[in-house]
Amino acid sequence: MLSATDITLSFGGFKALRGVTIEAKPGTVTGLIGPNGSGKSTLLNVIGGVYVPDSGQLTLGGQPLPLGRPDRVAQAGIGRTFQVPRLAHRLTVFQNMLAGERDHCGERVADLFLRPGKVKAQERQASERATAMLKRLGLGHKANDYAGSLSGGQQKLLTMGMLLMSDPAALLLDEPAAGVNPVLIEQQVALLNTLRDEGRIIILIEHNMEMIADVCDRVFVLDGGQVIAEGTPAEIRGNETVIRSYLGQPANS
Amino acid sequence: MIQVLVNSIVYASEIAIIAVGVSLCYSILRFANFAHIQFAVVGGYLTYSFATIPGLALPLPLAMLASAVVTGLMAILIDILVFSRLRNTSAEGKMIVSWGVALFIRSIVAAIYGGSARVFDVPSSTIVVGDAVFTTLDVAIACATLVLMVALHLFLYRTRVGSGLRALASNQELAVTRGIPGDRLIRLMWFLSGSLAAIGGSLIAIQTRLQPSMDLVILLPIFAAVTIGGLNNVFGAVIGAVILSLAQNFLIWIDFGSLFFGDPWHIPTKFRDYVAVLALVLVLLLRSRSSAAAAKR
Amino acid sequence: MLDFAIYSITIIAVWSVLALSLNIQFGMTGLVNFGQILPFALGSYAAGISASLGYPWWIGALAGLIAAPLIALLVIMPAQRLAQDYWALITLGAAEIFRLTVLNAPALTGGADGLVVPRFIDPTLAMSVALAVLAVTFLLAQRISSSPYGRMLRVLREDEILASTLGRSPIRYQASVSVIAWMMAAAAGVTYAHITGYVAPSSFTVTETFIIWTAVILGGPGRNIGVIFGAAIIQLLGVSSRFVAQWIDLPPDLIANLRLASFGLVLVLMFLYRPQGLIPEAKQVHDAERN
Numbered sequence A: 001m002l003s004a005t006d007i008t009l010s011f012g013g014f015k016a017l018r019g020v021t022i023e024a025k026p027g028t029v030t031g032l033i034g035p036n037g038s039g040k041s042t043l044l045n046v047i048g049g050v051y052v053p054d055s056g057q058l059t060l061g062g063q064p065l066p067l068g069r070p071d072r073v074a075q076a077g078i079g080r081t082f083q084v085p086r087l088a089h090r091l092t093v094f095q096n097m098l099a100g101e102r103d104h105c106g107e108r109v110a111d112l113f114l115r116p117g118k119v120k121a122q123e124r125q126a127s128e129r130a131t132a133m134l135k136r137l138g139l140g141h142k143a144n145d146y147a148g149s150l151s152g153g154q155q156k157l158l159t160m161g162m163l164l165m166s167d168p169a170a171l172l173l174d175e176p177a178a179g180v181n182p183v184l185i186e187q188q189v190a191l192l193n194t195l196r197d198e199g200r201i202i203i204l205i206e207h208n209m210e211m212i213a214d215v216c217d218r219v220f221v222l223d224g225g226q227v228i229a230e231g232t233p234a235e236i237r238g239n240e241t242v243i244r245s246y247l248g249q250p251a252n253s
Numbered sequence B: 001m002i003q004v005l006v007n008s009i010v011y012a013s014e015i016a017i018i019a020v021g022v023s024l025c026y027s028i029l030r031f032a033n034f035a036h037i038q039f040a041v042v043g044g045y046l047t048y049s050f051a052t053i054p055g056l057a058l059p060l061p062l063a064m065l066a067s068a069v070v071t072g073l074m075a076i077l078i079d080i081l082v083f084s085r086l087r088n089t090s091a092e093g094k095m096i097v098s099w100g101v102a103l104f105i106r107s108i109v110a111a112i113y114g115g116s117a118r119v120f121d122v123p124s125s126t127i128v129v130g131d132a133v134f135t136t137l138d139v140a141i142a143c144a145t146l147v148l149m150v151a152l153h154l155f156l157y158r159t160r161v162g163s164g165l166r167a168l169a170s171n172q173e174l175a176v177t178r179g180i181p182g183d184r185l186i187r188l189m190w191f192l193s194g195s196l197a198a199i200g201g202s203l204i205a206i207q208t209r210l211q212p213s214m215d216l217v218i219l220l221p222i223f224a225a226v227t228i229g230g231l232n233n234v235f236g237a238v239i240g241a242v243i244l245s246l247a248q249n250f251l252i253w254i255d256f257g258s259l260f261f262g263d264p265w266h267i268p269t270k271f272r273d274y275v276a277v278l279a280l281v282l283v284l285l286l287r288s289r290s291s292a293a294a295a296k297r
Numbered sequence C: 001m002l003d004f005a006i007y008s009i010t011i012i013a014v015w016s017v018l019a020l021s022l023n024i025q026f027g028m029t030g031l032v033n034f035g036q037i038l039p040f041a042l043g044s045y046a047a048g049i050s051a052s053l054g055y056p057w058w059i060g061a062l063a064g065l066i067a068a069p070l071i072a073l074l075v076i077m078p079a080q081r082l083a084q085d086y087w088a089l090i091t092l093g094a095a096e097i098f099r100l101t102v103l104n105a106p107a108l109t110g111g112a113d114g115l116v117v118p119r120f121i122d123p124t125l126a127m128s129v130a131l132a133v134l135a136v137t138f139l140l141a142q143r144i145s146s147s148p149y150g151r152m153l154r155v156l157r158e159d160e161i162l163a164s165t166l167g168r169s170p171i172r173y174q175a176s177v178s179v180i181a182w183m184m185a186a187a188a189g190v191t192y193a194h195i196t197g198y199v200a201p202s203s204f205t206v207t208e209t210f211i212i213w214t215a216v217i218l219g220g221p222g223r224n225i226g227v228i229f230g231a232a233i234i235q236l237l238g239v240s241s242r243f244v245a246q247w248i249d250l251p252p253d254l255i256a257n258l259r260l261a262s263f264g265l266v267l268v269l270m271f272l273y274r275p276q277g278l279i280p281e282a283k284q285v286h287d288a289e290r291n
Helices: A040-047 A070-075 A093-099 A109-114 A116-137 A152-165 A182-197 A209-215 A233-238 A240-247 B002-029 B036-052 B060-081 B091-113 B136-158 B160-170 B172-177 B182-207 B214-229 B234-253 B256-260 B269-293 C002-028 C037-052 C057-076 C084-104 C123-145 C148-158 C160-165 C170-196 C206-219 C224-248 C252-273
Strands: A002-011 A014-024 A028-033 A055-060 A078-080 A170-174 A201-205 A218-223 A226-231 B126-129 B132-135
Touching: A002 A040, A014 A028, A014 A040, A014 A201, A014 A218, A014 A226, A028 A040, A028 A182, A028 A209, A040 A055, A040 A078, A040 A170, A040 A201, A070 A078, A070 C160, A078 A152, A093 A116, A093 A152, A093 C148, A109 A116, A109 C123, A109 C148, A116 A152, A116 C148, A152 A182, A182 A201, A182 A209, A209 A233, A218 A233, A226 A233, A226 A240, A233 A240, B002 B036, B002 B132, B002 B136, B002 B160, B002 B182, B002 B214, B002 B234, B036 B060, B036 B091, B036 B182, B036 B214, B060 B182, B091 C084, B091 C206, B091 C252, B126 B136, B132 B136, B136 B160, B136 B182, B136 B234, B160 B172, B160 B182, B172 B182, B182 B214, B214 B234, B214 B269, B214 C084, B234 B269, B269 C084, C002 C123, C002 C148, C002 C170, C002 C206, C002 C224, C037 C057, C037 C084, C037 C170, C037 C206, C057 C084, C057 C170, C084 C206, C123 C148, C123 C170, C123 C224, C148 C160, C148 C170, C160 C170, C206 C224, C206 C252, C224 C252
Parallel strands: A028 A201, A028 A218, A078 A170, A170 A201
Antiparallel strands: A002 A014, A002 A055, A218 A226, B126 B132
16 A cells, blocks of 8 residues: 655745645555646655655555655655656657666666676566567557657657556556547556556546546545545545535536 | 955955856856856956057056947857857756857967966055055955946846846746747846956956966856855855855965964965865755755756 | 877877767766866876886876776765756866866976876887777777666666656766766876876866867767767867968967867857767667567
8 A cells, every 4th residue: 555644845935735645555546636736746746756745654565665765766666657758858769668677787887797698688578578568558660769759648658658667566647648639548548447457556646537537446636735535536526625626617627 | 354354355356246147147048158257358358458459548447348348249149149049958058068169269369369468557556454455456346346236236126127137037938928028138138247247357357467267267266156156146146256255265364273283374375266166065065955855857 | 190190099099088988978878077187187197196106007097097986976976966057067176176286286296397107108009008998998888878777877868857766866877977987087097198208287177178078069979989080080180280380380379279269169060050969879779570
């Protein structure tokens, strides 16, 4: 289980998060919704180690997670994507995928020069997995294109692929469907369902209510840096407070 | 003690007037412009030329004014030819290009004027206050800087154009969508920082001497001052210059020998430049500590 | 004429090593090192000081190869987690501090006059040594460039946050690549000291750093063979302009300044019109058949 307990964070005078507590269980998809500026992305950045919270704890499977260390959080098995996809634009799609490989011995200088055989073996293994993954994501034909030349939707798929290369126990996904065409969205929903069935923890920020209703098992609603409601998608839909603060707006805003 | 203060003020004045241009540029275009140092060198040489070329021989204040105008225009020209075409290049890229520009200007100046030192012949008399000795020139330099800094402050905070510049510095996109003429203001910024640097460079040249290699002498103190003040804070650079100058002069003045060992011993004057780099490192260490807490981007 | 060719090749080899060293720092990793001359100077002075103390050459070489990575770690420590502006300032400052220290400690370093180092008597031997150092450096740089390590360096260049969310600690890569690169430059420095026969602070100024930068930007940042090409062009321009100066009887000062001005111009023009360099970084194409 991935849990964030009583997280607070302020920037200057602005309180972005005021005592937020959420939990996400393995084999479930947990949705985070709320109006813009409600603190969803900030919360994801805290869990991912990009921001250091003023107070609060993070745990994964009962073990405390380091705060403010994105590299250590990733090593602990938590992968994440960003709202605006982060990619190495001047490397090919395939190279980006390989960069997702965890604990690559070919990235250690000593192994690189002293154990070339071992490096080659792991590189071949990673290449095979990357090839398979790209095929699964429908990006097989783009393997040797520069990542920067992909469309926005394809870039989002690629970041997902890089994440999956590291076989993470938990995935933090920031608006994977925004700006993506309907065909790719369907593909992503199918992918999310598979990942859930594999027993992973998934936390999802999304404005697309249809997608939330489709894939989420549990939803937390944030507003003004606080959790104002939680429940199944159906419960949330019927919640008065939520309707007033958020769902009152057109669903696709 | 007074002597040290006087020395500090004069040195801080010369550094500050050049350093503000670096932070003006950084605050608006977001890159460290190393060519700025050369604006000061060029300014010094132009002042020298305007003041000494037979037939022209302007009085020194007029020569400095003319030099400031020409250097300011040169800064605009460089922006038109180089930096305006690199607005979308990364900050690192612009910084590297600014070195290319610096290398070019420096070598051209050295090719035209040669490597030997020139000295301004400025009449000045000595003033004695208590046990401090200084010259009317020192007073003039400090006053000139004070006047210019106050003028710059009034310009930035009391005029429409100035507030446009500040808006540009705080949020370029927003400022431009609000109808602030970005390009024209950027040109103005180049003119301002170029001409201020020219005056600063002239003051240093008048007080010490003029040489193409003076850029290396002032490079580190200026960037240390700007870093202490926080790169994009214009008047932070002035405060940085004062802090740096005080640190440099006091460290040399303090008799560490008597303090610790009983025999008088001072840090040799030639170690002044170390203070600049040391200050730079200290500030960076503190900053990396504090920025570790906040996200970098 | 043959002498001239041997001399040119020797000098080009030394500067190519410096360019390769900067290339793995900047071209691959995106680190802006404005003090690239520092590890070169460390190597040269290690050779010079050990020679002046009467030690054999290999003591100096070893000292240089040990000192450079240690100083590298010391220098980048304050810059970690900071933007590249600050890397530039801190490396620039470190190089200047070293030069000032050399000037101010004449007892050890000979001050402004420098130190005498035993010279290769035979220019062909000098050339061979320089080429051997270049060959080793080139192979190392190529191995890094085509490896998973080099790939992660490039990811770091493109986006540090991406690298850290992939579970990599940016500073570890930045530190290790700096250590390797500074050792390369120190090796060049040791070689250079034995080629010219003396070391003096005037050979290690900011200007020299920018000659290396010009070579890298001209040749193609990120491409090893490109930056060697860049270094060759820049150095050939350098030695041939000296020739031209003798020929048409211009003052050597003037020629030196015009040469530097042209380097500055080259740097600017490349950024304006061909930022990828003459020989751009190659796309690493994955051949599915090979697996």
